[in-house]
Amino acid sequence: MAGRTDDDWAAFIQQKISEVLSGTDIVKEAPLASISTPEDPRFPLAIDHTLLKQDAIPAQIEALCDEAIEFGFKSCCVNGLYVKSVVERLRNSQTIACCVVGFPLGAGSAESKAYEAQAAIKDGALEIDTVIPLGLLLSQPPRYADLFDHLQTMIRSSAPVPVKVILETGLIPSPELKVAACVIAAEAGAAFVKTSTGFASGTGATKEDVSLMYRSVRYKGNVKVKASGGVRSFDACKEMFAAGAERIGTSSGVSLIKKSVTTSGAY
Template identity: 55%
Template sequence: MSRTEEAWKIAINEKSYQALRTIDENTAPLNTPTTSFSSITQPSDTLFPLCIDHTLLKPDATPAQIDTLCDEATRFGFKSCCVNGVYVKQVAARLQSSTSIPCAVIGFPLGASTTAVKVFEAKDAISNGAREIDMVINIGLLKTGSSYSAVFEDVHAVAQACQSQGIPLKVILETIFLSDLETVAGAFIAAEAGAAFVKTCTGFNGGGATKEDVDLMYRTVRYKKGDVKVKASAGIRSFEKCVEMLRAGAERIGTSSGAAIMQNANVSAASGTY
């Protein structure tokens, strides 16, 4: 729902108080993040591949590498292949007989495109076969603390374009630039605007996902009762790191290391490590 700027500030301050208070009081079982993925302890768990967005967003990615990405996603049963818009049509064709789906990024990696451009990008990606959209929030406006309405309208416009086609929207907050209050604000605004997921980072600006940020985002959006989930992305290159994020409340993992994680896990399992 849209609000006045003052109403947004009040709502965000209240949400921040609630989310940070539950972290400080993290002794009651009720306060421990619990999702369908938080109980995963082995890479052989059939749920594990279903939380992986197999990702290739490098500027020098080639069509052949995109094909390899798709083949790996099909082999391991990953949830999606996440690519730049130029490759969505190729991915959709390559995954036709796969359970994996095409995912496209928009406003990537800065979030500084106009809303009209983000909406066009989303519609274009969907028309080319994207079945999920990951957009970058307007980071600069979010950080001002005085433009919450504009941030909401930006996300809401893209969410509507996606929802009209039955496509889930994930909103990237770029948490490496945000304070706890700003992280809460971004997650709350995205949830109110119609996002299906809130996501940590692009991976293009240093740093990466932390369990603390994932936990804070989870506690911010859980009032939606499962309608809004958390995606952890950037710097996740091992099964152990995936588990850390899932236990913090993530239900999706964005990683370019999905195949390596599964291959290493298979080798470890064969040698009795797990």
């Protein structure tokens, strides 16, 4: 898809928007829709146990790792400062280190994000979560070609480590633009499209957005959906799985396993 102009992208994206929003795209049962209890062995493997607050201290990161090991979560998702220590703490466990890049604004250059991702991977990160430069999508008209080049640069620099692309869906004003963001991320090589950072005021994952994202990337065959931001109960997880999510990003992983609901303000 490299070398396409904005007009080329607009035509391609409009075709995808029509397919997704027309309702003619038949969606089979989502891959994890059958998870009905926290005891399902697939459940902890769908959790990115997350601590991204700027005031997180090393002792809290250590506790995050210990919880992830105890409950068998897929990953510990942290800022780059802590990747090396997280990798060491997780040694000899099945849990991997995931690092956020260009987080939470996504407004850095593609080259700076590529460097940040490569540094995290050097420290042992096995997954990268990055944020789209939202202004390029919201431009009038959208700067699709620039957005694609930006994401492809960063994703290629991380290979073969998979990259999850955070859309910040709560700040995208229309279904059409959400489909466009998903399509561009998928074409750029994203392993996942992800709902939210959890940092933008009043935004988070919704089952409607997850369903839309799932339908938007199905044509690629290998791109998955991660729901993050405000997923704080097991019932909410089930809704996200039914809508198409295959990964949940949350700081409430332990309480989700225990079926409890956390207080507001958690990621």
